[in-house]
Amino acid sequence: QVKLVESGGGVVQPGRSPRLSCVASGFSFTSYGMHWVRQAPGKGLEWVAVISHDGSEKYYADSVMGRFTIARDNSKNTLYLQMNSLRAEDTAVYFCAKVIVGSTWGSFDYWGQGTLVTVSS
Amino acid sequence: QSVLTQPPSVSGAPGQRVTISCTGGSSNIGAGYDVHWYQQLPGTAPKLLIYANTLRPSGVPDRFSASKSGTSASLAISGLQAEDEADYYCQSYDSSLRGVFGGGTKLTVL
Numbered sequence: 001q002v003k004l005v006e007s008g009g010g011v012v013q014p015g016r017s018p019r020l021s022c023v024a025s026g027f028s029f030t031s032y033g034m035h036w037v038r039q040a041p042g043k044g045l046e047w048v049a050v051i052s053h054d055g056s057e058k059y060y061a062d063s064v065m066g067r068f069t070i071a072r073d074n075s076k077n078t079l080y081l082q083m084n085s086l087r088a089e090d091t092a093v094y095f096c097a098k099v100i101v102g103s104t105w106g107s108f109d110y111w112g113q114g115t116l117v118t119v120s121s
Numbered sequence: 122q123s124v125l126t127q128p129p130s131v132s133g134a135p136g137q138r139v140t141i142s143c144t145g146g147s148s149n150i151g152a153g154y155d156v157h158w159y160q161q162l163p164g165t166a167p168k169l170l171i172y173a174n175t176l177r178p179s180g181v182p183d184r185f186s187a188s189k190s191g192t193s194a195s196l197a198i199s200g201l202q203a204e205d206e207a208d209y210y211c212q213s214y215d216s217s218l219r220g221v222f223g224g225g226t227k228l229t230v231l
Contacts, residue, residue, distance in 0.1 A: 045225065046222065062219075100169070107169055109169050112166065
């Protein structure tokens with residue numbers, strides 16, 4: 001069955017640069033666009049970034065543009081989110097999500113369990 | 122401030138029907154982008170409830186239905202059950218090729 005497992009979260013000092021990973025299994029990873037979505041404690045969902053199936057297209061939310069980089073390694077079935085210049089407001093649970101059809105855009109039919117990033121000195 | 126606007130909360134008694142609205146604009150829902158709905162139980166990842174405006178994934182009860190018109194969409198839940206108590210989010214895209222979510226609606230089953 002489809003499984004998405006995020007890792008890389010934890011307590012991070014402001015300005016540090018952690019990298020989140022999302023390992024996918026149970027589907028043809030190379031055929032699907034993938035997204036990152038985050039949720040600050042007690043708040044709603046916020047879309048973060050998207051990458052096309054082959055990595056050729058990447059788009060970001062204004063709030064992370066220029067600081068975060070989405071990437072993927074299709075040989076490892078792994079999605080990444082490189083987070084630079086972290087701020088307190090980046091504290092959130094970060095979810096990776098798979099698009100329902102073989103496209104970059106669409107609904108998210110599978111989500112990981114999330115990894116909590118806490119930005120604190 | 123979310124791009125898509127949802128009511129913060131709705132409530133209903135078991136067996137009743139409730140609706141949750143999702144209002145966007147001309148650059149997102151009104152531009153023709155599909156609307157999708159998610160249910161999130163406390164402490165869990167969101168679950169896809171409705172995709173492409175009106176379609177239910179396999180396993181989602183037909184008590185859940187949705188529609189889209191103009192710059193808005195709505196989710197309806199009929200025959201309310203205690204297990205429906207959760208947060209509900211609408212999601213779409215905008216013409217700048219970014220995902221957008223509603224602020225979420227907390228459903229309380231009285």
